[in-house]
Amino acid sequence: MTSAEIRQSFLDFFKDKQHTVVPSASLMPQSPGLLFTNAGMNQFVPYFLGTEKAPYSPARAADTQKCIRAGGKHNDLEDVGYDTYHHTFFEMLGNWSFGDYFKKEAIEWSWELIVERWGVPADRLYATIYMPGEGDPSQFDQEAYDFWAALFEKKGLDPKVHVINGDVKDNFWMMGETGPCGPCSELHVDLTPNGDSQGKLVNKDSDLCIEIWNLVFIQYNAESDGSYRDLPAKHIDTGMGFERACSLIQNTKGFTDFSQKPSNYATDVFQPIFRTLEKLSGKTYKDIYPESVDSDKSKLSDEMKEAIAFRVIADHIRTLTFSLADGILLGNTGRNYVLRRILRRAVRYGRTLGFSSQQTFLPELVDTLVGEFGEVFPELKERADAVKENLQREEASFNETLDRGLVIFEQELDGLKGQLDGEFAFKLYDTYGFPIDLTQLLCAERGLKVDMDTFEKHMEAQRERARAARTQQLVKAAEIATDAVTEFTGFEEDESTATVLEIHPQDGELLVITDRTPFYVEMGGQLGDQGSLTVKDETYPVSAVHQLSSARAHCLPADADISVGDKVILRIDPERRRPIEAHHSATHLLHWALHEIVSPDAAQQGSLVSRNRLRFDFNSGALSSEQIDALELKVNECIEANEPVSAVEVPYASIKERKDIQQFFGDKYGDKVRVVQIGGHPGQLDGYSMELCGGTHVNHTQDIGLFKIKSEGAIASGIRRIEAVCGTAAYDWIHSKIEKATVEGDELRKRLDKLNGKLEELDAEPVSFPGFPHIMAGMLDSGTFEQKNQVFKDALRHIEGLKNATVEADKALKKAQAAGAAKMASEFLKDLDLNNSLVLSTEGPAALLQELLNGLKSKQFTEAAFFIVNDGEKLHLGALAGSDSGQNAGNLIKEIAPIAGGKGGGKPDMARGAAPELNKASELESKAKELLA
Secondary structure, three states, rough: HHHHHHOOOOOOOOHHOOEEEEOOOOOOOOOOOOOOOOOHHHHHHHHOOOOOOOOOOOEEEEEEEEOOOOOOOOOOOHHOOOOOOOOEEEEEEEEEEEEOHHHHHHHHHHHHHHHHHOOOOOOEEEEEOOOOOOOOOOOOOHHHHHHHHHHHHHOOOOOOHHEEEEEEEEEEEOOOEEEEEEEEEEEEOOOOOOOOOOOOOOOOOOOOOOEEEEEEEEEEEEOOOEEEEEEEEEEEEEEEEHHHHHHHHHOOOOOOOOOOOOOOOOOOOHHHHHHHHHHHHHOOOOOOOOOOOOOOHHHHOHHHHHHHHHHHHHHHHHHHHHHOOOOOOOOOOOOHHHOOEEEEEEEHHHHHHOOOOOOOOOOHHHHHHHHHHHHOHHHHHOOHHHHHHHHHHHHHHHHHHHHHHHHHHHHHOOOOOOOOOOHHHHHHHHHHHOHHHHHOOOOOOOOOOOOOHHHHHHHHHHHHHHHHOOOOHHHHOOOOOOOOOOEEEEOOOEEEEEEEEEEEEEEEEEEEEEEEEEEOOOOOOEOOOEEEEEOOEEEEEEEEEEEOEEEEEEEEEEEOOOOOEEEEEEEEEHHHHHHHHHHHHHHHHHHHHHHOOOOOOEEEEEEEEEEOOOEEEOOOOOOOOHHHHHHHOOOHHHHOOOEEEEEEEEHHHHHOOOOEEEEEEEEEOEEEEEEEEEOOOOOOOEEEEEEEEOOOOOOEEEOOOOEEEEEEEEEEOOOEEEEEEHEEEEEEHHHHHHHHHHHHHHHHHHHHHHHHHHHHHHHOOOOOOOOOOOOOHHHHHHOOOOHHHHHHHHHHHHHHHHHHHHHHHHHHHHHHHHHHHHHHHHHHHOOOOOOOEEEEEEEEEHHHHHHHHHHHHHHHOOEEEEEEEEEOEEEEEEEEEEEOOOOHHHHHHHHHHHHOEEEEOOOOOEEEEOOOOHHHHHHHHHHHHHOOO
């Protein structure tokens, strides 16, 4: 069977057993405690916990789940490529029962599929069951033993050999320290040539006896007191490694030949990727392996290193492609950094296959994966272009530093033995982007270790510097412990009556906690409020507000007369809040417009919303000027349409799967969430822009005012930043630009007129350009955004044209002056006595000086000469010392030029200089005649 047929066979088998076949969940986990979806059960956790009811009838499901284990507790990264079966990305085939069937059906159906339908020899199978040790939870799983024993006995096999006890580490599953749990039972396959291991290799980390399927029996609830209570509903959770199943079926010739060690990589799951890599690299893949994953990497042959590189790249491109297709980006923190590490490992292994820094190869592998998996996982087809773009950008970026880092690494290793300095390893990480595991790999290939203690000290120092960068006040405020709860009223009102609950003196001010407040605390990129507090007929400024657990503390002057229990009136500063709200709502529109104009994959990476501007970071390549114009237009069209901006609280479970509502995966949401929508019908979640957001906003889009992008640029690899302004801030910024342009235009016009005047004096054609329009502010205060924006663009475009005209006039003048200077020099030299030293002071273009010097040299002048040319702006000085003069031209310039505040120099035979004091020309001439007499 092909891999596609094996997968379908599994799903069809359980479909026949009345299971609903469900699609794989995203690799982006819903649980904030996970880096990636790492097991088939992740998407079904609410059914196990009983917080949601399984929507299947009967309550059974089957699927193939995308999984990644490349960070945190479950991490197979280091073993990839060195053995036959470890991967960072894999598929987990599974069947599930949510309070429906239990152990008997699960065990018998697994046997039916594996033995009866697929034909795995029963004598090569070993089942493990739970046997607790002293102090371990629960009891021996007699029930599972009896079911397995009956199946083995039916095949004439001894259960005492084929059913093996496992401890709590291998055969007891827990969701956490408390909660659903239960024993599990694993099926292992003996892959030795003769199948005669007698179970001795089970759970011994041998690739000659691998686990193929794990059946988890969720039947207890772990209580906080350490006891285990029977669950009212018992569940089944199974997981079969898809790649291992393919290896078992495809590598044994129908289970008749076990002479070769089966390998996941020797299947049609990986072979198409190898074929593409072979075409790209010119190398040939060989299915050979080191003796173990712990083999000395410095002693591996080149052939073995290439084979490992093929496998690592094939594994890593699967992880990267499937993750990017699920919207998980490469970045600098958390799961995003795990992916960046994986890409950089793949790029490094690419060097082993001959790929250079001048080429990117990872994007070239994507189409192969789409062709192989696109039908089962349609998101690969839908987002293939975005995946390739991200891979291209990241690989190209790392290529720029990888080669330099490798050169420095090799220099550091010159003569080194035993251990690489941890400080140098940190430098590779901090300066060249080498993940520490990549440095460890490079060292292992050379028989070295890394001083990890020193590396960690430097990493901790960096973390400490980052922590110290926080404001002292926020750190100190966070240290205040309180059980108080403050109700936020700021969505509905600017002013609230409240009661003082607690007062905490803090560094020359008071932190006053109240039971209610309209003050928004800085959160989600939106700056916090400022305003006032009135108590006992006295009003005090509130300079800031801090979140202390569930309470909000207002910063008041230290001398404020206020006590616990006082009734107070809290007022925000609306002149501060309203522009912030406008910029926040504009940020939502910008995010939406980016998806419409640039890419649905342009996801938010950070934001800042203040009264004077907004800052929005997102993943993307550089935007074109056309895209920036389109973004501005789209946002301003929404503003002019005066759409309603509304918010509604809904159960998170009701919207968490909706792709039209922007939410930030990895954030921990409560049972209730607030959706802010623009457009549509308030409360119906049918707007065109919808995001989970706890911030404050305008009521209608026209309240935002004009929206204008100030800048767009890169802030990190693959991360762009847009800075924009709206409302009054946008008008102020545009008017300042126009005023600056007006001043600049006047100066340019004066310069152009002056240049043209000189061109006319030389009978040269002047450079014409229309007069500069003085843009009045009123011209920007009416009309549509397109009309206002056109005025702004026309003004800037006029300035650019005037700059170009000035440059052209300057070039034309220099050309005309050069032509005239040649004639002038010829006339001067015609009447001079060339048998004696010369001193000449005249008015003319700067080019005249060089023509005079060149003219004398062409006439083989052997005496000394000194020229002073006044071009109306400065004095241009030149000295020539012929072979019979006994002078040094450079020294002449250095001695004479300072008289007029100038300087210069050159060679002994010819030198030049300049001086700014035009009225000193006669003094220069007198001094030159004195020196040349």
